[in-house]
Amino acid sequence: MNLRLATCSYVEFRPGMGIPVRSTVGATRWPxxxxxxxxxxxxxxxxxxxxxxxxxxxEFSYRRMLNGNGIDAIRRELLGIAxxxxxxxxxxxxxxxxxxGKLPPPNNWCHRLMVATWWTEQTGEDVPELGATGAPTPPPTLFDF
Structure with missing residues (x-):
């Protein structure tokens, strides 16, 4: 199976973008x-x-965690989800x-960009960001789909 990754925020994601996967400590705050x-x-x-x-x-702490988990274990987990x-x-x-994009640099950062950069460094595979419009986006409703 070919594994491709991308990143996005919950509110900017739309089903046509791919397969949604949680990468957050907490569950979503809305349905x-x-x-x-x-x-x-x-x-x-x-x-x-x-x-x-x-x-x-x-980033230092997060990359240390990613390196500790290892690219092979992370790939296996993601392949299992896929x-x-x-x-x-x-x-x-x-x-x-x-x-x-809601905050100006240097405050405009998130773990999903860090994992994308780390994944690319480890595998050479690009991980595109699908959100980052910078415009306020309300949580999606059932009528958006």
Missing amino acids: LPYQLAGHARLVTPTRDMLKIQSRDAY AMADADDAPLVLLCFDQL
């Missing part, structure tokens, strides 16, 4: 009009990491709460 295919636990930051305010310190979702060639879209 989703789409089914999550799974939870990518090996790329989910810890609750303690969420307390880190410095981007550099957060197989259960019968993803075919659709990308798994790692979702989180942050809408990028």
Whole structure:
């Protein structure tokens, strides 16, 4: 099975983008009009990491976690989610709460961009960001689909 990844926020995601996968510590704060295919636990930051305010310190801690889990274990977990979702060639879209572009740099960062960069460094495979419109987006409703 070919594994392709992308990233997006929960509110910017639309089903045509791929297979939605949770990558957050907490569950969504509102009902989703789409089914999550799974939870990518090996790329989910810890609750303690969420307390880190410095981007550099957060990224150091997060990358240490990713390296500790290892690319092979993470790939196996994601392939398992893809197989259960019968993803075919659709990308798994790692979702989180942050809408990028709402804050100016250097405050415009999120773990999903860090995992995308880390994945590309490890595998050479591009992980596109599908959200990041910068415009306020309300949570999707059933009428959006």
